[in-house]
Amino acid sequence: MKNQQTDAMSYLPAVYAVGESYQIVMPFAVEAIVKVAVGDRVFYDDTCGVLRSSDRIHRVEVPMSLLDAAREYSVIYRVIIDRKAYYPEMEEEVCVTFDFRPLPQDREIRIYHLSDTHNMVEEPVAASGYLGDAMDLLILNGDIPNHAGKHEHLETVFKLASAVAKGNIPVICTRGNHDDRGRCAEDFLNYIPHQNGKTYYTTRMGRYWFLILDCGEDKTDDHEEYGNTICFHPFRRAETEFLKDVIHNAEKEYLAEGVEHRLVVCHIPFTFSKLVEPFDIEKELYAEWARMMREEIHPELMLCGHRHLAEVWEVGGKNDVYGQACPVIVGSRPIRHKDTKEKEFIGCAITLGDGSAKVVFNHHSGEIRGEQTIPLCAE
Ligand SMILES: [Fe+2]
Incomplete structure (x- = not known):
């Protein structure tokens, strides 16, 4: 078979x-x-x-x-x-x-980015049809389940990976903050990739090096919404040590011979903060992460979700609070109409070439809602 x-x-x-x-x-x-x-x-x-x-x-x-x-x-x-x-x-x-088709090394690559599907399946799958069989890599970037209150919510990851990647192409999958909420949150690592139980790690596919990060929740650990169920401050501090190791270990994997593209994939765009309670968390820590990206790792693009937007945030733009190293693509917008229960979804196709990345935000109906070409600076 x-x-x-x-x-x-x-x-x-x-x-x-x-x-x-x-x-x-x-x-x-x-x-x-x-x-x-x-x-x-x-x-x-x-x-x-x-x-x-x-x-x-x-x-x-x-x-x-x-x-x-x-x-x-x-x-x-x-x-x-x-x-x-x-x-x-x-x-x-x-x-x-x-x-199985590994990431092509002899031409541009076509990535489809889905995040914040919050249990939606039909509409994100339809949106990904913009690339269809031309897709080389699927990125599921957090908040794929609505929350972790039921195992069937967590299965949304499998539903999307199965329908879109079909077992035939690689998938990068991160954890989002809503995935950390509910009685099944501790089981989520069974559904997603992790490296020795950590949801932050690196991976390299030929010319392409990826840094996968996990910010955990978006409010402090003692926020009443979480009811004493989380401890993300020490988790993020351990992640800072991991980042220091990536930067300072002798191998310098992101500078290794043959690496030509560096991308960061993280549900929460940590270079942004509204700087108002309760979301103004980890100012020093996120500023340090941003500095490490800017001064050491030099990624070309950071791919994020969380904000329910389909936008490209330029370096120095209004959303650049902690000093972006590169453009941030916030690449998914779910829309739910409370009155009619109708759902819509806007996802993001990224065609990554050697000199530029073409970003297309498309509605699940197929309509193009935004298009932008980002020049990439070679380091
Ligand atoms: Fe989120």
């Missing part, structure tokens, strides 16, 4: 780029043991040698270079009938092979 979702699979796999690997996350409808074959190598979803089956969300990590070369992977699974301690019973092995 090729590129097919079976009855046992709830959605098509999400192929997340993390570090030097792809984390292939596969939600199943039934209990199963799952492995992934790339060429003649097999990778398992296991806990220290025991194949996992009780959790229906499976994750297998494969080396990026291996899958990029193979350009296909096979999801191999057996549905559990009875996992008894001796002679467990399982159905016959099923193998589904998926085509």
Whole structure:
């Protein structure tokens, strides 16, 4: 079978780029043991040698270079009938092979950016049709679920990755602040990419280097809305140490040979602040992050959501509070009409070339709502 979702699979796999690997996350409808074959190598979803089956969300990590070369992977699974301690019973092995297109290195790349879908599926999927099969990379940039009160909200990540990327192209996925709210918030890492349990990390796909950041919530930890359920101040401080390590470690991965484009992906545009309570948090810390971007990392673009806007914020513009290193693209605008319950969505297509990035904001109906070409300065 090729590129097919079976009855046992709830959605098509999400192929997340993390570090030097792809984390292939596969939600199943039934209990199963799952492995992934790339060429003649097999990778398992296991806990220290025991194949996992009780959790229906499976994750297998494969080396990026291996899958990029193979350009296909096979999801191999057996549905559990009875996992008894001796002679467990399982159905016959099923193998589904998926085509995979790594990020092209010989031409411009076409990114579709969705954030702030807040449980919407139909409209964001329709918006992403602006690129359709020409898409090279899908970015899901936070607040994809409306909140983490129910696991079915978290599944919105799978619904969008499945319908848009179809298991055939890489996906970058960040955590947004609404994803941190509710009884299932602590389970969200099971749905999204992370590096050793951290939602901030880097990844490199050939010429393209990405810094993925997570601001957590947008108000202080003691805000009554959160009811003592969060501790993002120490989380952000640890993230600052991570950023210092990215900058000061000997490898300087963002300056490595062959890296030609550097992008930051973060749900909250931390270079902006309304500077009014309760949103005026972490002034010093965000100013320091902005300085590190400006003086050290020199990204070409920062891709954000959170503000429910479809705008490009220029360096030095009215939204540049802490000193942007580069233009900030705030790339999704969900619209809900309370009276008619009608929903609309404006997403963002970014065509990234060597000298410029073309940004198109399109409505889910297909109508273009904004278009801008951003010159990129080579460092
Ligand atoms: Fe948000």
